[in-house]
Amino acid sequence: MALRPWSCSFQAGSAGGEPRSTTRGARGSTNNNDNNKHNKDKQIKQPKTTTKEVDVRGAQELSIASSQLQKLVALGTKASLDEVSDIFSTEFCEWKRNPKRATVVLSCLAKQRLPHIARHVLTSMLVCRADANVFHYNAVISASGKGGQWQLALSLLSSMSEMRILPDRVSYNAAIAACEKAGQWQLALSLLSSMPDMSVCPNDISYNSAMSACEKGGQWQLALSLLHGMRSMRAIPDEISYSAAISACEKVGEWQLALNLLSSMPDEKVVPDQICYNAAISACEKGGQWQLALGLLSGMRSIVAVPDKISYSAAISACEKVGEWQMALELLSSMPDMRIIPDEICVNAAISACEKAVEWELALGLLSSMPEMRVIPDEISYNAAISACEKGGKWQLALVLVTSMPHMRVIPDEITYNAAVSACEHGGQWQLALCLLSSMPDMRIVADEISYNAAVSACSKVGQWRLALSLLSRMPDMRILPDEITYNAVVGVCEKAGQLQLVLNLLNKMFSCTYSVLLRFRLCTGDFKRG
Incomplete structure (x- = not known):
């Protein structure tokens, strides 16, 4: 995995979602009669000095974090726990006094999508008895989700209660997003439904991630159910909510529902955006509704959404x-x-x-x-x-x-060759058709029934019954099952050549093959009745 160059833009004093300091450096009172003019001047200048000190302190924290993170990134994704602990060995005491420093480091690791390193940092903190809080866990859960490690995200979420740390909405949202990214829609829904039991109220972000997970999993009914249930949980749907629901309908061809959702958005005081329209147009495309697709496209030009x-x-x-x-x-x-x-x-x-x-x-x-x-x-x-x-x-x-x-610099595939073989077949060029078929292995392309059917048909059209029969006999060795098209072409050319015995043999094989396929189909589908 190629690591991106280190960069982290993080605002000092608000790391990992922690509340910013409410100290504003307001001017001191001048009502004390003992304060002379010199003291008043100092009080007036105090806010500027305090602000600068906060900025310098924040810059120093970022500088220290940046230096350490450069070392972490250099270790790569296979960094060990000991290697990570060595880098931060001198920092853990300071982290005990100032947990925000740890939050800065963990949040930046999340942006770099380095979940295992973030997990090692958190583990090192616990080993050194540096107090880990909800912000630290949230940052590592977020890093896990961004790095595609949904199992790690869920493990961290479940371990928070063991550490007597109460998960908050950010914790659950990060875990749901991790499941959504990995296509784990069942787990995303399970997390969403468990939030009220943990006295955590879901918001629009929670629902949007869960709906997106359902959309990726083809669960359009569940996506619509979540959309309609948002307001009962005091979560207000936005354009992201609707785009996820419309996309869920689009993926399964439910173009009518997609259009209904789009048309209902203004009534819900939600302005459709580009993504909503694109999903609706794609739904019409899948449903063969080209006029409606064009109508939506032209309608985009007259509103906020730009095509x-x-x-x-x-x-x-x-x-x-x-x-x-x-x-x-x-x-x-x-x-x-x-x-x-x-x-x-x-x-x-x-x-x-x-x-x-x-x-x-x-x-x-x-x-x-x-x-x-x-x-x-x-x-x-x-x-x-x-x-x-x-x-x-x-x-x-x-x-x-x-x-x-x-x-x-375009590599041909089986579709390329099938079309070319078929073109030669239509043009009566049976030699070229066979040449193309025989060259497919050299191009590391596996021939299929379409390839062979076109070649068999090319030979049949010009009376080359022996070649057609040879191709038919080779198909099982290539793990290709001849179908009705194959047999019809070979039977037809053998019949024209007066090879009646071959015709009878082929018809028996064709019947046996067709019956075997039908029998297997019925057994697989359970549609088989005993006599």
Whole structure:
């Protein structure tokens, strides 16, 4: 793991969420008759001196912490407890007098995403009997969450009661966020539900993290339930709450619910932001509602939310899915007018729209113009363009694209080769189809049933029944199960060649294979009745 250069911006006197000092250096009273003018002048100047002393003291704390943390970062993620203890051996006595110094160190470790080092620091404090408080634990729990160590975060939270430290809302929020980041939605919900039992009131941050965890876990019903239950716990939903709920609906294709949530936000005095709109547009895209997606996109321009690349890529994808290639191209061409630079996702969606409409010339034009748009084509770009050529019967261009990919530092995949083999099959180029199939292992690409079906079909179309039969016999060795398409192609070419005995054998195998597959399916699904 590469460590980032050390940097920590931390305000002295408010480390780790600890309350700032309420000392303001107010002027002393001048009502005492014994105070002379000299004393009055000293009293007037006192606030300035006190403030400077606080600033200097805070700067010194940060300087000391920075020096120590430089050493910690140099140790790396595998630092031992002894190594960490040695660095702070001279500081523990001072930490006993001033716990804020420890909070500064632990909070900065959280920002650096170094949970194990933060845990070692906390352990060293406990061993040296330096009083650890809730701020210290909160900082380490936060470090654990940011570092992807959700188990450590939960362990620290549970150990607080053993140390007679009461977890607060910050403790629970940090632990819930750790679970959310790791996709542990059940644990996030368990923590949220346990907060009232610990006399800790959840807030919007608590609910937002839990909803986001549900969204990542595909639990859209639970996300909606949390959103609707927030006000009963005196937590006010905000745009983050709604964006998490809308995204949860978007991921499972519930576009109607996503739009209902978006439209209800003004009634709840919540202004939809860019993320809310993007999630709603993506929900419409998944649901095939391209008109609604375009309506949302145009509506963004008239309110606070400003469209970005994600907004346009979702809208273009919505058009691509239903074959509205003209609209997809129009959206792509309008992006520079909105001062939005298209990325590969936007252009790929437009190429795919042209591919589905068999507009191979436009697809190739977009692919060739990507460098001018400062967009680097990837395998998705090439695969869509090759598929467009395949559908347009341009097998020569498909092969040119395949051979040009390595020069563009783009690695072909099975989709690339399947489209190219299929292009040769449509063009009657069975030799080239077989050549591509045989070259796939050299490219470390595993052929699948699509690859073999296209090659078998290429041989069948030109009466090469022996080659078709040979490919069929090789499929089990490649751990590929022939399907109905495979057998139909081979049976058809053998029948035309007058190989009736082979036809009968193939039909028996086909029936046996189909029955075996059906039997396994029914056993797996439990849909099997004894006679």
